[in-house]
Structure formats: C-alpha cells, structure tokens
Amino acid sequence: EDQVTQSPEALRLQEGESSSLNCSYTVSGLRGLFWYRQDPGKGPEFLFTLYSAGEEKEKERLKATLTKKESFLHITAPKPEDSATYLCAVQADTGFQKLVFGTGTRLLVSP
Amino acid sequence: KAGVTQTPRYLIKTRGQQVTLSCSPISGHRSVSWYQQTPGQGLQFLFEYFSETQRNKGNFPGRFSGRQFSNSRSEMNVSTLELGDSALYLCASSWGGGQRHYNEQFFGPGTRLTVL
Numbered sequence: 424e425d426q427v428t429q430s431p432e433a434l435r436l437q438e439g440e441s442s443s444l445n446c447s448y449t450v451s452g453l454r455g456l457f458w459y460r461q462d463p464g465k466g467p468e469f470l471f472t473l474y475s476a477g478e479e480k481e482k483e484r485l486k487a488t489l490t491k492k493e494s495f496l497h498i499t500a501p502k503p504e505d506s507a508t509y510l511c512a513v514q515a516d517t518g519f520q521k522l523v524f525g526t527g528t529r530l531l532v533s534p
Numbered sequence: 535k536a537g538v539t540q541t542p543r544y545l546i547k548t549r550g551q552q553v554t555l556s557c558s559p560i561s562g563h564r565s566v567s568w569y570q571q572t573p574g575q576g577l578q579f580l581f582e583y584f585s586e587t588q589r590n591k592g593n594f595p596g597r598f599s600g601r602q603f604s605n606s607r608s609e610m611n612v613s614t615l616e617l618g619d620s621a622l623y624l625c626a627s628s629w630g631g632g633q634r635h636y637n638e639q640f641f642g643p644g645t646r647l648t649v650l
Contacts, residue, residue: 464646465643466624466642519565519630520582520628520639522579522639524578
C-alpha cells in the first residue's frame, strides 16, 4: 500500500529563519511526487511536481528536492505569508490520477 | 484562465438525507478527481473520472457515487448521510495522463458539508 509520512507535524519559525520539511514515501512505482500549500478553509494550491530522484524545483523562497525515499521542501528566509499547511502526495504509475497524501506540516512564521 | 469551481460552497444536511455536489474543471481538462478531507483522516481519494468513465475508486462505501458529463463537469452524490460524512469535499482537475505535466492536479475551493 502506498504511504506518505510528513514531519514535523507542526513547525514554528521566526521570519528569516530557514528550515526544511520532510516527506517520506513508499509507493509501488512513482509517477510523481507533489507538493501543495493549503490555507485554512481553502483548497490545496499546487506548488511542484517532482518525477525522478535528483530532481529539484524552485519557486520564490521554496525549493523541493527528491530522492528515492523522500522529498524535502526547503524554505529560505520565510515570511509570515508563508504560514500555511504544506501537503505532500505521491502518484503511483498504476493509479491513474489518484494522489495519496500525507497529513501535512503546519507552518507558522512569526514576524 | 478560470480555475476549478465547486458548488455549493457550504451545505448543511441532516442524517439520512442525500446530497449532490458539483465540480467544473479547468477548461480543457478531462480528468476530475474527488477527495474527502477531515481533521482525523486528512485528504482521502474518493474516485476519478476521465472522459465520462470512472477509472479509479478509493475505499469508500457505495453511498458515495459520482458521474462525469460530456463537458467534463462532474457531480458527486452521497446518499443516506451519516454524521461522519461531515467534511470538506474537494475536486481536482488535470489533463489526465500522457505527458508528465498532464498529471498536475489543480484543486477547487471545496464544498464544506455539515451533517447534523
């Protein structure tokens, strides 16, 4: 069974204090690993898709990396507006569009 | 380019009733997936429709059903509502396969269902 584990569950940072979120996964055959951001009461917002080990993608203060067992979302010099829940999901190569999600990391960035 | 839209945004129902939720995907997207989000279970896959056919289904009871129309719009139905069905129901659309970026899924704002 495909599984995704995210850590930590919650993270509190000071503005400008860089850190990383972890996503460990097991999947029969990985088609893609997805990162989303979700604000309270809203739908998840697409951030990145990573397809193969060694791949990296960047967007503003966020950088996602992928290995064969885990992915990291690095947040550099975060700002209060980066506060949100960050969700990781995997898509198996046999599951069509089905995403299996982790439980997320709640990030709070204080000014 | 308009995003994924879902209607209604909020619903309050009582146990035993049934409910229909609607999702309009991004123009050109042919795949629509539905997810249930609860504080205890997180985001869980319900089913996926592609070109009017259900091609994957999650582990939910038969009370949960869906369909897709020729214009790719999708509806989800829950019959005989239970208290535990209270959740945020999210739909996501994508091109639906083929080239890599065709798998990128974009979510709507969700429908918040409360069962009393």
